[in-house]
Amino acid sequence: MKLSRRPTSGCPCSGQALALAIAFALESVAAPALASSPLDRLRYQEFPELEGKRVSRVLLFGNNHTRDVVLLREMRTEEGAPFVGENLWRDWERLVDLGIFAEVEVEAVPSEDEVLVVVSVYERPRWFVAPIVDYDIDGGDLTVGYRLRFRNFDGLNRRIRSKGQIGEKDRLSFSWESPWLGRHRQPLSLDLRLELPRPDLDELRTSSVGVATTRFLGDYKKVRKGVGAFGRLDILDRDGTHPEGPVHQLSPVIGLSYFRDKRNVRVDPTRGTLFSTGTALVSGWTTDEISYWRSTIDGRAFLRVWKGTVLAGRATTVLSTGEIPDYRRLGIGGGGSVRGQPTDVETGNNLARASLEWRFPILGQRRYLLRIPFVPQRISNFDLRIDGEIFVDAGTAWDDSVGFRSARVRTGAGVGLRVFVPVVELARFELAFDPSGSPSLYLREGNII
Numbered sequence: 001m002k003l004s005r006r007p008t009s010g011c012p013c014s015g016q017a018l019a020l021a022i023a024f025a026l027e028s029v030a031a032p033a034l035a036s037s038p039l040d041r042l043r044y045q046e047f048p049e050l051e052g053k054r055v056s057r058v059l060l061f062g063n064n065h066t067r068d069v070v071l072l073r074e075m076r077t078e079e080g081a082p083f084v085g086e087n088l089w090r091d092w093e094r095l096v097d098l099g100i101f102a103e104v105e106v107e108a109v110p111s112e113d114e115v116l117v118v119v120s121v122y123e124r125p126r127w128f129v130a131p132i133v134d135y136d137i138d139g140g141d142l143t144v145g146y147r148l149r150f151r152n153f154d155g156l157n158r159r160i161r162s163k164g165q166i167g168e169k170d171r172l173s174f175s176w177e178s179p180w181l182g183r184h185r186q187p188l189s190l191d192l193r194l195e196l197p198r199p200d201l202d203e204l205r206t207s208s209v210g211v212a213t214t215r216f217l218g219d220y221k222k223v224r225k226g227v228g229a230f231g232r233l234d235i236l237d238r239d240g241t242h243p244e245g246p247v248h249q250l251s252p253v254i255g256l257s258y259f260r261d262k263r264n265v266r267v268d269p270t271r272g273t274l275f276s277t278g279t280a281l282v283s284g285w286t287t288d289e290i291s292y293w294r295s296t297i298d299g300r301a302f303l304r305v306w307k308g309t310v311l312a313g314r315a316t317t318v319l320s321t322g323e324i325p326d327y328r329r330l331g332i333g334g335g336g337s338v339r340g341q342p343t344d345v346e347t348g349n350n351l352a353r354a355s356l357e358w359r360f361p362i363l364g365q366r367r368y369l370l371r372i373p374f375v376p377q378r379i380s381n382f383d384l385r386i387d388g389e390i391f392v393d394a395g396t397a398w399d400d401s402v403g404f405r406s407a408r409v410r411t412g413a414g415v416g417l418r419v420f421v422p423v424v425e426l427a428r429f430e431l432a433f434d435p436s437g438s439p440s441l442y443l444r445e446g447n448i449i
Contacts, residue, residue, distance in 0.1 A: 066121070067156060075119075094221070101124060147162075170198060229257075249287055335440075338411065348398040
């Protein structure tokens with residue numbers, strides 16, 4: 001446990017207020033091994049007697065590894081500024097949304113004629129490694145590998161991910177992401193993906209290296225909106241034994257995007273909207289077969305309905321124009337698209353897709369203290385929460401205006417579990433059905449909506 005490293009000289013905090021703050025932090029951090037977490041999106045407390053008074057100090061407890069600046073730069077509540085109760089709860093949401101704390105508590109107490117703000121956190125494990133084992137009963141294919149992740153490894157919430165697998169296709173990936181560049185809230189990410197050649201396969205192999213960044217517009221603490229830019233170099237390769245002929249290409253991709261994010265949190269929103277749009281130019285250095293624009297419009301909305309249940313919806317349209325080879329066509333179907341339908345059941349140069357989910361709580365947030373090798377006991381904790389979902393998806397793909405009029409709409413529906421765990425954040429176990437009743441089972445990370 002530690003206090004903020006900010007200077008304490010001249011702090012007008014009374015001894016009684018400081019003792020109350022410390023007692024509050026001790027009670028929060030020293031929670032039992034199995035306890036209900038305070039991460040309840042519905043909780044909100046007003047501080048009418050403190051509104052408008054000067055914030056004398058912000059105290060931080062429990063961030064043994066995470067640097068103070070990671071918390072303070074997310075908060076609207078600042079030392080020397082007037083206290084606003086609603087801002088403190090928005091700060092709570094933003095700290096929860098960092099994904100690096102198993103518990104977050106905020107409190108405000110009077111200190112003479114001023115306000116003392118207390119933030120108490122309990123850190124999650126910083127790394128995660130797991131094996132990959134996948135066996136296809138129908139094809140008899142075995143895939144093995146690993147998945148490795150570091151979150152907040154340097155105390156500044158930077159992330160490293162790596163994944164390798166050997167099986168039907170041999171792949172290796174590595175990515176690095178920083179949410180800030182110096183003192184600027186400007187995420188930067190680097191990504192490398194390799195698809196290794198196999199002598200017994202003549203399918204298309206795609207490797208890439210890319211960089212992306214986002215520049216926020218205005219005060220991102222109030223409304224997250226900004227412009228993004230990315231660049232990527234794709235390396236495409238296919239042997240001449242393939243029926244459609246060989247492919248050996250270097251294909252640069254550059255693009256711009258705009259987004260406006262009014263969701264209360266990122267991983268598990270219960271209210272707000274997200275709108276994004278972007279366009280990318282894809283070309284070929286070694287061939288004129290590739291030269292096209294691809295634009296995306298995406299909208300999501302979240303509404304808390306009743307007793308913790310949430311209605312979530314999403315609609316996406318992707319439009320392309322130019323010279324597009326067959327292997328660059330878009331597809332719908334599968335666990336990341338229209339669930340219940342086969343992967344790429346419909347393909348085309350353009351697509352439209354929509355999803356609707358009803359989410360409901362099953363198991364509230366729980367925290368378990370586990371001994372993890374090479375990880376200090378104070379952060380060897382594992383928090384878990386499980387929600388259920390009922391979903392329906394629909395989508396179609398087409399090549400041109402003539403094809404749009406005759407495009408077939410594919411649908412799927414099903415049920416699933418949404419499991420919230422550290423580092424991975426969200427894992428989905430879903431059982432989906434097509435209109436004929438044929439089932440498909442998925443294990444995926446992250447949200448579709």
